[in-house]
Every structure is written in C-alpha cells, then in structure tokens.
Amino acid sequence: MIELRDIRFAYDGATVLDGVDLTVEEGELVLVSGPTGVGKSTLLGIVSGLVPRFSGGRLEGDVLLDGVSVVGRPPRERAHAVGYVGQDPAAGFVTDTVEEELAYGMEQLGLPPETMRRRVEETLDLLGIADLRHRDLRTLSGGQQQRVAIGSVLTMHPRLLVLDEPTSALDPTAAEDVLATLTRLVHDLGVSVLLAEHRLERVVPFVDRMCLMTGDGTVRVGDPGELLAASPVVPPIVELGRAAGWHPLPLSVRDARRRARGLGERLAPPPVPEEQPSTDGLEAQGLTVVHGATVALRDVDVRLPAHRVTALMGRNGSGKSSLLWALQGSGRRRSGQVRVGALDPSRLDAAGRRGLVGLVPQSAADLLYLETVGEECAAADGGTGACREILDRLVPGVPDDHHPRDLSEGQRLALALALVLSARPDVLLLDEPTRGLDYAAKRVLAGILRDLAADAHAVLVATHDVEFVALAADDVVVLADGEVVSSGPVRRVVAESPAFAPQVTKVLGAPWLRVDEVVAALDAS
C-alpha cells in the first residue's frame, strides 16, 4: 500500500539514504533496524511526510500511497492513511485528557460526531485504556502514554502505523503490553505497521519482514531470520544461535529453548562468580521521599559497595529517579540517612556533593550549555584538561570543536559522564543511560562502568534494559511502588523474577546470563 521508490536523502551534503526501495503491504509488520545514527528515524519521517518538512535536507525519489505519489504533500494530507507516533509520545500530545486526545485527529478530519463517539469507545476498549478516559495525560505512566498515542492515531483508521522506538522508554512489562497491542492490530484489523526499534530482542519474534539499514545509505529487506544472520546488530538470542551454530537462527525464546535441549549438558559447569570483599561505598537507611501527597520512596535501605556495579530496576514511576536524587543529596528526603564514608552528601554544598556522589540525569543534555565540546570540558575542570582526559578514556576521538548537540547519543552521554566524573566522585549514579543506544554503544557503556567499578567506584545504574543489566551489573535492586522488593546478586534476582530475566537465562536456565559466558563454556568443553 505504501511504496518508497529510489529514495535519496541528503542532509547538509552528507548522504543519509542512497537509493532506498521499500514496500509495505497490507497487514504487515515491518521492522526497521540498524546501528544508531544510520537514518532509521529519517526513513520513517519520509513515510509520514515529516521529513524533509520538519527537518530540512534534500529528498529525491518518490513515495506512493496506493499508487498515487504523495511525496510533495505535507503530513496532514496523509493523516487519514498514515498514523505516526514519535519517540516521545508525550511531546506530541495536543489536548489534556485521554478522551480528547483520541478525538483530536478525527476532529481535524471533520468526521461526524456519532462516528467520533463510536470510534473513541472502540479504541478505548481495543487498547485496554477505558479506565483512563478522563485522566490528565501528564499523569499517565510511560506505557499508558504510549498506548494513548497509538490510540490517538488509530481513531483516524489509518492503514499504516509508523512508530519510532515505541518501547525504548518502557519497562519490560509495559513494552510487552504495547507490542501485544500492535500484533493484535495487525492480526485483527489488518493494519500495516512500520516500526524502528533498537531493542531487537523485544520485537523480532513479532515481525513479518525486516528492513536492515547497513550504514552506507542502502537497505536490505527480507525475512528476519536470513537478515539477522549477517546483521551488525542482533539480539542476544541470535548471537547465541550463531555461537552454537544453529540454523536457521532462532528468533523467539521458545524456538531457542527447543534448540537448546542438550546444550546445557554439553556446557562446562557455569562460572562461579567470585564474591568480592565488599569495602565501603554508599550506605542508605530508611530513605523516605515524598512529593506532595504521593510517597515516592518508603523506608528504603540500599547499600552500594565500592568495586561493584548495581542495577536499579522497576516499572516506570516506581521511584527510581527519586532514589537516585535522594542518594545524590540534591533531592529532598523526608527521613532516613545517607552515608558515604563518614559524610552525608545532603549536608554539603553543590560542589561538595558532586565531589562525593556524581549523578548523570535522565536527559543528559540538561547538563550541557556551551557551544563546543572543548568549552564544556574546560568549564567543568577549570582548564586543567582533566575532563578532556576522562572523555578520551571513555570514548576516544570526540572532536573538540563539535557542538554537543551534534554528537551521537553515545558520545553525548560520554561527555555528560566525563563532566560529572571530573569532580572525582567516589560514587556514580546513572539514570536511564541506555535510552537510544544500540548494542555496540551499550557494550561500550557496560565496559566503561566495569572499568569505573574496578577503579574503586561504587556505581548505581537505573535502567529498564535487562540485557544491559546482564552485561554490566553485579547486583540488582528492584523497586516497586517505592519499596525494595528484591535485591542481591544479578544471577539470583534474575532467576527469581522471570520478567527481569535476559534472553540467555530464559533459554538456558538460571546461572547463565550472557552470551560470552556461554561461548567461553562452549570453547572449554
């Protein structure tokens, strides 16, 4: 129904897309995948019409909607056929309650009131959000917002849904909800879906076809099983399949589990994690944080030993950010105490706090305010060059004269991390650092965190990404509704709660966490 023909797109002289052909058929779920910065969002924007209208750049080629060229027409003239949901659904909300938001698009199309009324009710039921109908959009959780955003385009009865990273900001359970909703739309209503996603492990099992962007401006379209065999970005399950020599590659945990029968026995005994002597780090007891009438944290005890990376997990709105800010000392706490050595960070001034506990906030861009990377570094260390040195150690080769906003997600995160680390804190806290990072960048980040821990730092990283936790963390703390529900070494916690288990654990059982462990064991046996 929608067809891209020989699309070429250049931005500021740099070619992003070079001769892309892609067709999305009726009732198909197509995944766009590839490393960060390869032009996934650009491709989706061209389909919805937002590129080049809202981004600038030069577009050549043709976009056909049911055989009619729509390439020169603005997004609003395609709204009845193509529904677009951006990366941050909350940023695209126009009205203030769920019901009005669902009706907004239909009002623009000028549909009669009875039709609007009927479709709003149908959509509320279809997405399971009927009990949210009068809620203020800003009070919804991330998963609910995402479903409302999908609903708000669905009411226009589009035939193609275009979604840019619909699950990247969601906790594992909410992500599964959204994906289940999408598959239901594809199966029951015959809607076509085109989505971009970094976390392939979540979506690959649901996908009909895959469009792999290779980085040189071209794409390869085909069956996910075949494309993933040679893809630079693959979910852990495919990596495991490649290592074990399975063919065809498994795409879902269920497939892999069937293949893995017997593999467990062939492996050498699982590695026994050596317990490090836990030395001092940060210790918090009885933390309670209250925002207005809501209790964000209730009597939480946390210990962050030096030399270890601790992961903080929990669904959206469970109090992870509140805990990080309270530990850093900037966030106000109602009661409880925090100790780093003999000091309480909340009793120090801002400079003293950041010398003790560093925090990289959720939107790392909030830290940046100067025009070039060099200026940012100089402002952070007072011209001693220490910050630049840290940045080079984290991610070598970030040019001094670049504007921080022009860096890739990973580089910008590294810059923010360097700015925070240049105060030489003993404890480092990171809030959702893996947002928008591809597998390679996540692996680099995991390496950085491991190095920091080896360097006697205590590290706490709040994240939704179970695969990243398996890669980077020693311990896990799981928060729910402001209370700690489980904490301990990764292997134990993950074995106890299947929702937080990485794919390798789901396939091979409890002690195994990462593909590289399995590979090492395979080599050993």
Place this chain on the structure above:
Amino acid sequence: MTTRLPRDLHPVAWWLWAIGMATAASLTTNPFVLLLLVAAATVVVVARRSDQPWARSFRLYVGMAVVIVVVRVAFRVVFGGGYAGTVVLDLPAVPLPGWAAGITLLGPVTRESLLAGLYDGLRLGTIVVCVGAANALANPKRLLRSVPPALYEIGTALVVAVTVLPQFADSARRVRAAQSLRAGETGRVAGMRRFLVPVLEDALERSLALAAGMDARGYGRSAGLTPARRRVTGALMLTGLGGICVGVYAVLDRTAPRYLALPMLVVGVAAAVVGLISAGRRVERSRYRPDSWRWPELVVAGAGIVTGLLGWWVSRHQVPLAFPDLSTFPQISALSLLGVVIAVAGGLCAPPPPSSYVVAVPLRQEVAA
C-alpha cells in the same frame, strides 16, 4: 430533569455569570455589597467546582484579593497624609526634597483615608475573586475550544501556549537540578546562560515535536481551497481590521472628520464578519462532544447579567447607596441585595460537576465479582 444530572456546564455560561458579578462589583464601593458578592462567588465555587487541577486555583485568587486590599490600605497609611477628616493615628510627616513635591510620606492618618483605601481595595479584590471563580468553575481550555471556527487557529495557538507553560516550569526545574551536578562558571551572566540555554533548547525541541505531532495528525488540512478564495478572505479580513482601527480612532478623537467615525467602524465590522464567515467555511473540522447549551446555562448566564444590570441601575439612580459617604455608616440598597441573591441562586441552578474524573475501578471489580 436530565439537564440537571452531573455534567460540566458550558464554560461561556460561567464566564458570563462571573463577568456580570464583576460588573456589579466595579460599579459600587459599598463594602457590604462587595463582601456579599465575594461570599456569593465563594458559595457557588464551593458547591459547583470539580476536582480537576484548575478548580484549586480559587484559593490563589482569594489570596491575591486579600493582598490587593492590604496593599491599598498600606498605601493610604504611607502616602495618605493630608487627607481631611477624623485623625485616628497621628504619625509624624517625613519631609521630602523639593523634586518630590506633592507627595507626602506618612503624616496623620485619618479614618476617611483608611476607609477610602479599604473600599477601593475591596472593589478591585472582588473583581479579582469573580474572575477567579470563573476560572475555578470553567476549564479555561474548554472555553478556548468554544471559539468560532474561523478563529480556530488562534484558539489552538492559545491552547498550545497554555499547555506549554507548565512544561516550561517543569524543564526549568529539571535543568536547575541538573546543572548543580557539574562544575562551571557561577557568575551572574554565566550562571544565567547555564540555566537558560538548556531550557530554551528544550522548549524549542518540544515546540517542534508538538508542531510535527499536530501536523501528522491532520491539523490545518485545507480541503480543496482555491488560492482565489484564500485571497478574498485575506483581503476581507485586512479591510475589516483597517476599518475598525480607523473607525475606533475617529470615534474617540473628536477632531477627526465625522465621516471617518461611525460609517468607517460599521464598514470595518461588516468586512470582518464576512471575512470570518468566509474563513470559517474553509475549516472542515468537527467537534467531539461539544458543550451543550441548555436551560441551566441560560439561567446561570442570565443570573450574572441581571446582577450586573441591577448593579448598574443602583449606581445610576441610588448614587449615595452605591458610593457611600466615607463619614457615615454605609447603607445597603434592596436592589443590590436582590442582585446578590439572584447571583447565588442562578449559580446554584447549575448541575453539579461529574463526581470524580478518576473512574471508580472498585465498581468494575464489583461487577466482575
């Protein structure tokens, strides 16, 4: 009686009601009438407001009104020396240099000057409370949604502005917290820059995302509009605007030629109306669950208008009652009293607001059980 079942009253009705009361308040300095009007507004707000966030703003307006009264009276004490009447507090006058002639600092405080300040402050405070009542009772965004179709774009722009403001406060708070996590210049200008650059970048990005989101959802679809029609509409609107400007100027400026006054104003208004209709016809959009206008709306709006008219009549025909002498105890007109009673009764005719916007989940569980 389905019209009195819990529902949201049309926002325009609440605003007419409040404007009527504010008119009555602006046409009197009688403290008792003013206090009664404040009481009337408060009673109706307490009885008919919903539990949405904007409904809590009433307290803010009452606080503002109190501040206005206090400031007015305080000014009378500080600058009100030299007012004839009964002295209640004999403060020494502070001599001021010659260039400040005409202003007296402190000096004897008279009862009359205090009362004048109090009455004046009360009048302004009552108007503020009336506006606050309208704000608490009617969702300001719903009011903006009821603008005529031709002004739809302006209405949307206002809605977006109203939405973006709290987000702006949000991002300001976030950036302030984040900036304390890193070292950098702390001077006044540099500190300002540290704070403003990320906030403005954030605001710009949000606006772009919102614009993109609105466009992707069909905002501003022009269903087969020819350029000629667009030009005609534009010309009509411009003529209308020009005509109104010239007309209003000529009406106010007595020295301007008379043929520029009323005729020009009439032509301008006519052109603007035709332009609005022409522009409205091109907007091919419909409204989801529009606010209905039924008899409670009529009663509420009517009550406000009657109160305003009664206030106007009293101010014209019973001047000593509307603007009481400062040296005697103020009397109250029966008609003013009637106006207040009508305002309260009319306001209470409105249906109660929907009980709670948080849908009762337990109810569903009961059904399931």
